[in-house]
Amino acid sequence: MRVPIVVSRAARPLRATTLLAFVAVLAAVLPSAVLAQTGRITGSVLNASNNTPIGVAQVRVGDTGLGIVTGDNGRFVVLNVPVGTHEVVVERIGYRTESQTVQVSADQAAVLTFRMSETALELDELVVTGTPGASSRRELGNSVGSVRAAVLEATPSQTLTEILNGQTTGIQQWRNEGQVGGGSKIVLRGINSISQDVQPLIYVDGIRMNNNSGIYNNRSSINPGPAGAQTSPNPLDLIDPANIERVEVVRGAAATTLYGTEAAGGVIQIFTKQGRSGQEATWTAEMTAGTRFMTGNSMGPILGKTDDWGFTKPWYSNGPLGEAKLSVSGGTNTISYFVSAGMNYEDGVIDNNDDQVYSVRGNFRMQPTSSVNLQLNSAYTHRTTNYMEMGDNATGFMLNVLRGTQDYTNAAVDRDNYQGDPDQILFDITNSGRVEHFVGGLTSTHTADGLGLTTRLTVGLDYTTAFNQQNFPFDHVLRPRGRRNLNEWEHRTITFDLGTTWEYDISDNMSSSFSAGGQIFSDWDHTVYGFSEDFGGPGEKTLTSGATTTSSEDLLKVVNAGFFAQEVLGIGDNLFLTGGVRVDGNSAFGESLGLQVYPKFSTSYVVSDTDFWPSDFWPVMKLRAAWGQSGKAPGAFDAVRTWNPVAGYEGQAGVTPANLGNPDLGPERSSELELGFEGSLFDDRVGVDVSWYNSVTSDALMPVTAAPSDGFLSSQLKNVGEFKNTGVEVELRGVPVSLENVRWEVTGRVSTIKSEVLDLGEAPEFFLGWGSILGQWVRVGYPIVSLWGESVSNPDAIADPVIEDNHYYGPVYPTHILSGTTSINLFQRLTIYALGEYHGGQYQFNIMPWQQVRRGLWPECNELGLNNADDAAAWAAAPAIWRARCQLPTPNFDFWMRPSDFFKLRTISASLLVPDNLIPGATGATLTATMQNVYKWSNGAGIDPELTVGYGGGVGTFPARYEYYQLPAPVMFSISLRANF
DSSP, rough: OOOOOOOOOOOOOOOOOHHHHHHHHHHHSSSOOOOEEEEEEEEEEEEEOOBBBBBHHHEEEEEEEEEEOOTTTTTEEEEEEESSEEEEEEEEEHHHHOEEEEEETTTEEEEEEEEOOOOOTTTTTTOOOSSOOOOEEOOOOEEEEEEOOOOOHHHHHHSSSHHHHSSSSSEEEEEEEOSOOOOHHHHHSOOOOSSSSSSOOEEETTEOOOOOSSOOOGGGOOOOOOOOTTTTOOOOGSOOOGGGEEEEEEOSHHHHHGGGGTTTTTTTEEOOOOOOOBOOOOOEEEEEOOOOOOOTTTTTTGGGGTTTTTTTTTGGGOOEEEEEEEEEEEEEEEEEEEEEEEEEEEESSTTTTTTEEEEEEEEEEEEEEEEEEEEEEEEEEEEEEEEEOOOOOOOOOHHHHHHHSSSSHHHHHHHTTTTOOOGGGHHHHHEOOOOEEEEEEEEEEEEEEETTTTEEEEEEEEEEEEEEEEEEOTSSSSSSOOOOEEEEEEEEEEEEEEEEEEEEEEEEEEEEEEEEEEEEEEEEEEEEEEEEEESSSSOOGGGGGEEEEEEEEEEEEEEEEEEEEEEEEEEEETEEEEEEEEEEEETOOOOOOOEEEHHHHHEEEEGGGGSOTTTTOEEEEEEEEEEEEEEOOOOOOSSEEEEEEEEOGOOEEEEEEOOEEETTTOEEEEEEEEEEEEETTTTTEEEEEEEEEEEEEEEEEEEEEOOOOGTOOOOEEEEEEEEEEEEEEEEEEEEEEEEEEEEEEEHHHHHHHEEEEEOOOOOOOOOOOSOOGOOOOEEEEEEEEEEEEEEEESSSSSSSSEEEEEEEEEESSSSSSEEEEEEEEEETTEEEEEEEEESSSSEEEEEEHHHHHTTTTOOOHHHTTTTTTTTTHHHHHHHHHHHHHTTTSSSOOOGEEOOOOOEEEEEEEEEEEEOGGSSSTOOOEEEEEEEEEEEEEEEESSOOTTOOOOOTTTTOTTTTEESSSSOOEEEEEEEEEEEEE
């Protein structure tokens, strides 16, 4: 049978020179006319305590709309400033806002010098909260984490997901591959759903973006990736970090109410760089070169200490990497722009793995009238990745190499006549993925002068197409007649967002900010799968080349629409009371459900603004409290009755029951109470942010077995469960030393997470993943995913093991996370930075070591002599736990459930401010050397406790979690030079 599936060929990648030329042309044609009767303002921004330059500071010229960002050397030039007297304001996170008044004369330069004093907490910082206008931090009753441009520049990374590690409290990230192009999953404040996606929503400049990664169950809404690689890139990694101005992480239902039904997992807001009105064209060029390499430490605490790292060492090689990026920003009084282009390539540490990315971005802001502002943001990314076979896969690289001669490749070849290592045949299998991504939109903001009304309309599109393929050549030892396996995935999210904010003063001491609006989000996913094998001969193949072909198709569309209203009442500019509501409808709701209502309330009290507060040593103190609800919609077809097609008698078409359907099916509802405070102490040298939260997810979607009389044997989701997540988040920032030639900054973060299953309703306790032997269960009174199995009650005794049945080991996910950063600036030029992170309290099922024990290849057992069943002396001398773990021929799975705490020194970097005259024409340059994945410690047995299996055949096991023959993240070293012109 011929299957009519179109085989797409990868588009020819754009050359870096073409992209850079494109940027230059755009910059040349942008308006640059200088208005009559104008002058300019030049100057520098310095640290008041040690006179070091302050980069990335915002410089604004009164209400003219003109502004600029300082360079690395702290300097700025604002062009086309109207003649007259102006107030110039300088702002920078971590410093007190400063202002000066200046007189500007025609065709003359006014020179200013600003010296900014440090502050550990800036309450006037603006934060986006889901309403048309940003809110100041002093108004917010909930916590918001942020990653600023200065942090992004201090930690040069290939991907945004790498940067987010350890940068804010409450965030966990799990990777499923150390190959370049591997995927990851982000979780905020713990797992709050068993059946639905728990990843946070992603917004880029107000446009909702696809947030599903290649570690999930619903294959219809993710990029499936190549079948043999068992991974695909996280959508966040399609955004160039060099284009990002800041990232805001909104955690918990109390903060995400206005984002609606799909925001229970939190929200990540990404804001890209913009040009400034009145700014002359400023060019930034960046070049990076480096390498990736594997170390014994990378291979884990057990295998990494062996001579050959479990047979893997000969297969590793250094993987070069490089980047070239160019951007330009500037503007006139009516238009501003930021345009960038870049390319990067990376080779993995094993053959067959490499990645190339080409990207362009254009952000334009226009002000056709004094009351209308138009902002057009757009970005395109083209990514091609080649992968090695990996993971839970009979032809996987790590699985076959680690098993030595007891693997699938050795079993497949004629060992008497085969020359070389049979694992070499794995490199003849190819896996490749191509991703093309566009995200862009238009935002129109209208301000009604004198009325306090601001109306914002945003219309945008997030579009991704991916083509993935796996190929076994004809006459391959493992697939003698060849095989071709491909999929093509297309995703589209349309955003329509309209809102209005009315700000007015009720009295001299009371203000009001009322916001209302509505959004429509439409998600559309289309996936085509094709499979072909048994080719007639060698050569290039299509799906129709095989004697056996199959195909399938998934089509998914979900529409969410809702409206909101919120009132913020300010009293004396230090007490703020907020109340709001969100009302949502979703196409995945049951037909009998109707609209869902999510309320919120919060308060913020800046107690340090009162007369009684001891402001001498504690200058800033804000108390806050928030309560709110948010939701998580069911899957597109969870509420409807569905049937599966089958071939009946004599090939007649027929159907069998699939999903029973539930007309009352609704969203999971998370209700969260958050209490906290923020403050700065000791002359703003120390900042603190503390939060306690209690989040309860009710109406959790749980699988309930249908009555046999209904004719449906599979389980049906019902809103019957209840979960709880409770935790404390603490962030402490300080400047222990601030001298003329030495400045030392330190930040520490602590997050605790305690989850509990409160009720399963009609659902019985059940296991997660591909079998009960994983030991990962959902049981009332225990963490949302808990590890259970037989255990040895006398582990250290020199005796036969005493077995305890149905033992609770512990949670699968961490109960506490600690991270810290430190930055030391020397002689106003050299900055040394480091980031470390610790995860503790979790247990992991070590399936890979269990498999190695069966083959007599696990070092812990071999060192005790327990790889020989006939060595009576060794067995007699072994503790009970090792007799159980090393039992031959096959030990019990459960005895390989072990703690998996870990610490990682994620990043070390050194940045040198290059003298101005060293690079001709440059107004500032920075040379940075970076190492990532520097060191790790773990009390686990596996290669890397942060790894978790992605998916096999398009379906994942998450939130069950285990490591199984995956490549760990190698060490990365790079040197980058960034210069401004």
